[in-house]
Amino acid sequence: MSIGAIGIHSVSKRFGEHQAVNNVSLTVPEGSIYGFIGPNGSGKTTTIRMIMNILIPDSGNISVLGQPKTANVRDDIGYLPEERGLYKKMTVHRVLRYYGQLKGKPVGEIDAAIKDWLNRLQLADWADKKVETLSKGMAQKVQFIAAVVSSPRLLILDEPFSGLDPVNAEALKDAVLEMRRRGTTIVFSTHDMNAAERMCERIFMIFKGNKVLDGTLDEIQKAYAHDTARVRVTGGAAAITGLPSVESINDHGNFQDVRLNGDPQVFLQQLVQRAAVQQFEITKPSLHDIFVRIARPTEEQA
Amino acid sequence: MSRIFIIAHSEFITLVKTKAFIISIVLMPVLMVGLFFFMSFAERHVDVETRRFAVIDRTGQLFESIKAAAAEHNQETMTDGTRTGPEFVPSLVDVGGRTADDIKVELSEQVRQKDLFAFVEVPPDVITSSEKPPEIAYYTETTSYEPLPTWLRTALNAEITKRRFDSAGIDQALISRLNTRADVTTFGLVARAPDGTVAEAKEVDELARLFLPMFFLILMFLAVTTVATQLLSAIIEEKMSKISEVLLGSVTPFQLLMGKLLGVVCVSLLLALVYFSGGLYAVFSSGRWDLLNPALIAWFVVFLICATLMYGSIFLALGSACSDLKDAQSMMQPAMLLIMLAYLGSFIVIRNPDSSIAVGMSFFPTMTPFSMMLRMAMPPGPPMWQAVVSVVVLILSTAATVWAGARIFRVGILMQGKAPTLPELLKWIRA
Numbered sequence: 156m157s158i159g160a161i162g163i164h165s166v167s168k169r170f171g172e173h174q175a176v177n178n179v180s181l182t183v184p185e186g187s188i189y190g191f192i193g194p195n196g197s198g199k200t201t202t203i204r205m206i207m208n209i210l211i212p213d214s215g216n217i218s219v220l221g222q223p224k225t226a227n228v229r230d231d232i233g234y235l236p237e238e239r240g241l242y243k244k245m246t247v248h249r250v251l252r253y254y255g256q257l258k259g260k261p262v263g264e265i266d267a268a269i270k271d272w273l274n275r276l277q278l279a280d281w282a283d284k285k286v287e288t289l290s291k292g293m294a295q296k297v298q299f300i301a302a303v304v305s306s307p308r309l310l311i312l313d314e315p316f317s318g319l320d321p322v323n324a325e326a327l328k329d330a331v332l333e334m335r336r337r338g339t340t341i342v343f344s345t346h347d348m349n350a351a352e353r354m355c356e357r358i359f360m361i362f363k364g365n366k367v368l369d370g371t372l373d374e375i376q377k378a379y380a381h382d383t384a385r386v387r388v389t390g391g392a393a394a395i396t397g398l399p400s401v402e403s404i405n406d407h408g409n410f411q412d413v414r415l416n417g418d419p420q421v422f423l424q425q426l427v428q429r430a431a432v433q434q435f436e437i438t439k440p441s442l443h444d445i446f447v448r449i450a451r452p453t454e455e456q457a
Numbered sequence: 458m459s460r461i462f463i464i465a466h467s468e469f470i471t472l473v474k475t476k477a478f479i480i481s482i483v484l485m486p487v488l489m490v491g492l493f494f495f496m497s498f499a500e501r502h503v504d505v506e507t508r509r510f511a512v513i514d515r516t517g518q519l520f521e522s523i524k525a526a527a528a529e530h531n532q533e534t535m536t537d538g539t540r541t542g543p544e545f546v547p548s549l550v551d552v553g554g555r556t557a558d559d560i561k562v563e564l565s566e567q568v569r570q571k572d573l574f575a576f577v578e579v580p581p582d583v584i585t586s587s588e589k590p591p592e593i594a595y596y597t598e599t600t601s602y603e604p605l606p607t608w609l610r611t612a613l614n615a616e617i618t619k620r621r622f623d624s625a626g627i628d629q630a631l632i633s634r635l636n637t638r639a640d641v642t643t644f645g646l647v648a649r650a651p652d653g654t655v656a657e658a659k660e661v662d663e664l665a666r667l668f669l670p671m672f673f674l675i676l677m678f679l680a681v682t683t684v685a686t687q688l689l690s691a692i693i694e695e696k697m698s699k700i701s702e703v704l705l706g707s708v709t710p711f712q713l714l715m716g717k718l719l720g721v722v723c724v725s726l727l728l729a730l731v732y733f734s735g736g737l738y739a740v741f742s743s744g745r746w747d748l749l750n751p752a753l754i755a756w757f758v759v760f761l762i763c764a765t766l767m768y769g770s771i772f773l774a775l776g777s778a779c780s781d782l783k784d785a786q787s788m789m790q791p792a793m794l795l796i797m798l799a800y801l802g803s804f805i806v807i808r809n810p811d812s813s814i815a816v817g818m819s820f821f822p823t824m825t826p827f828s829m830m831l832r833m834a835m836p837p838g839p840p841m842w843q844a845v846v847s848v849v850v851l852i853l854s855t856a857a858t859v860w861a862g863a864r865i866f867r868v869g870i871l872m873q874g875k876a877p878t879l880p881e882l883l884k885w886i887r888a
Contacts, residue, residue, distance in 0.1 A: 207705075207706050209702065209705050209706065209871060210871070226709065229706070229707060229708075230707075232706070234703065234706035234707075236699055236702040236703055236706070237699075238698075238699040238702075239698070239699060240695075240698055240699035240700035240701070240702055240703040240704075241698070241700065241703075242471070242695075242698075242700060243694075243698070244471070244474075245471070253463070253467050254703065254707070256463045257460060257463060257464070257704065257707035257708055258707055259459070259460070301703065
């Protein structure tokens with residue numbers, strides 16, 4: 156079996172009393188798009204920083220691009236950190252060239268890549284403007300270019316879509332997919348479940364430092380699918396409430412997503428006796444639903 | 458290694474474009490020269506007022522002399538019809554039958570009305586008294602004004618002494634001729650040249666003795682403070698805007714630190730180069746080639762590089778441990794104190810470069826670049842062994858500081874939140 160672009164083996168990291176990452180293992184196959192999801196403070200960024208060798212794990216080991224030490228392959232990794240880091244007083248072109256040079260690429264190659272990416276992301280007119288004059292969305296796109304300007308084999312993006320308007324988010328998604336087409340392995344963390352659902356081949360979810368999901372979207376949805384039904388009945392949610400096989404109802408108004416604790420067929424029989432069923436569909440739960448299902452109960456306990 | 462140069466290059470370009478650098482390189486000398494000219498101008502030109510003062514002459518014989526002396530003074534402070542100093546106009550007070558208090562109250566009132574600037578009371582026995590003579594009282598509203606009382610002191614005393622000599626039957630001209638002082642002029646040492654002739658000893662002048670060491674001292678201070686404070690604010694900006702995280706995705710903390718240090722060493726060398734060019738121009742235009750001393754400049758460069766590296770790594774380590782500018786300011790104070798101590802201590806060295814305290818300071822690493830530099834610039838200079846030992850100590854401690862700085866930097870650069878205490882910093886070094 157291939158060791159993959161990233162291999163994380165039983166890695167733990169603790170900050171004082173707080174167990175940020177607890178015995179997590181994960182293999183990111185070469186050429187895939189891997190989504191890291193999880194609530195705030197659950198350990199996503201810590202995991203990413205450990206992959207980047209910015210933080211050192213307390214135990215376990217991490218190999219990146221086949222190397223046990225990230226430092227050996229640092230130049231092949233592009234990194235977009237959670238919070239943006241660009242020199243405000245530098246021009247866009249200069250900061251991009253600087254970051255590219257730090258990856259050890261020759262200036263000529265970097266300049267060509269900068270030109271290409273600025274064009275792709277409609278930033279060509281801004282090359283000689285200072286970073287401080289950019290809007291937030293533009294700065295984010297520049298930060299993305301900084302991560303890809305060295306043509307990395309592995310691209311790690313921490314929250315690339317947060318705070319972007321839909322147009323810029325779309326442009327950035329296209330850019331990420333362009334990198335994918337070029338054969339780059341991509342790992343990104345996000346709160347945007349739609350983006351994760353649409354773009355990721357595999358999803359990894361971390362919650363309170365523990366791995367709770369890991370697999371292809373299909374696998375995950377199958378694992379959670381059997382017990383959800385989307386229902387439209389006369390009388391709405393009131394007609395469903397109280398039925399024995401219902402565990403919880405997510406009321407959307409015109410229809411309800413019902414989580415079941417038993418066989419959907421039994422539930423349907425019960426429902427027919429109570430109300431006129433207009434629509435009944437056994438659904439794949441959205442990633443959003445799965446996310447909320449995992450994260451919510453414990454949050455209420457806290 | 459090449460990454461270090463890339464960082465150094467970027468750091469250098471960024472730094473020389475900052476306002477602080479431009480100010481220190483251009484504005485500082487302009488300000489210093491400007492201040493000098495302004496002060497000498499102010500001294501010569503501001504005070505051209507007419508100062509009227511009344512004299513209560515209890516001796517009954519000094520007023521005419523004061524009037525004559527004032528006339529002479531007024532003549533001297535007049536060049537080509539323009540006043541270059543104050544005009545003193547005395548007037549004699551007619552005592553009449555009034556009491557001393559009445560007169561002084563009345564004169565004081567006149568001073569308040571601005572009819573007079575001041576008045577002076579000369580006691581009756583000031584010439585004749587054999588004991589310590591009674592005091593001459595000078596009354597004024599403007600007590601901070603010095604030229605008039607200073608002039609009065611000189612003029613009155615000259616006259617009083619003259620009269621004392623006269624009454625004792627001694628010729629004062631003879632006395633002053635007998636009292637003429639022989640001057641002592643300082644020379645360097647004399648050496649016999651190979652051809653047997655004795656080389657003329659050089660007259661030591663103030664310029665070489667004081668100006669040159671001060672030039673080095675101020676330049677060192679300027680370079681260190683400019684570079685250190687810039688490094689600190691730059692590293693905090695990088696930390697606050699999370700640039701450091703991007704950088705650490707590409708280079709190791711040690712490469713980052715070394716790149717920054719190399720960058721600022723170049724900056725302080727550039728600063729020195731600019732000032733040396735200025736100095737060279739001064740040497741060239743004044744023809745004082747003897748002031749040019751290549752060995753001294755080489756020493757200066759060594760000291761400057763060490764000082765920049767040492768203080769640079771201290772400030773970088775401190776900056777990396779802070780999360781915002783407020784933390785940094787409180788962290789910076791003790792480090793600034795180190796620089797100030799070294800700078801101010803140098804003035805002890807200038808007074809007496811061979812004293813044991815000066816020798817001690819030149820072996821104390823944070824002070825060496827300042828103290829030892831000064832002692833080397835002042836003839837005869839320290840013994841060779843002291844120079845060598847101090848440089849070895851300096852280089853070793855610079856290396857140690859950079860090493861410790863790098864250890865703190867490595868931890869601090871990713872720390873967020875509360876700034877660490879000193880014991881915590883020490884723990885980072887050992888960790």
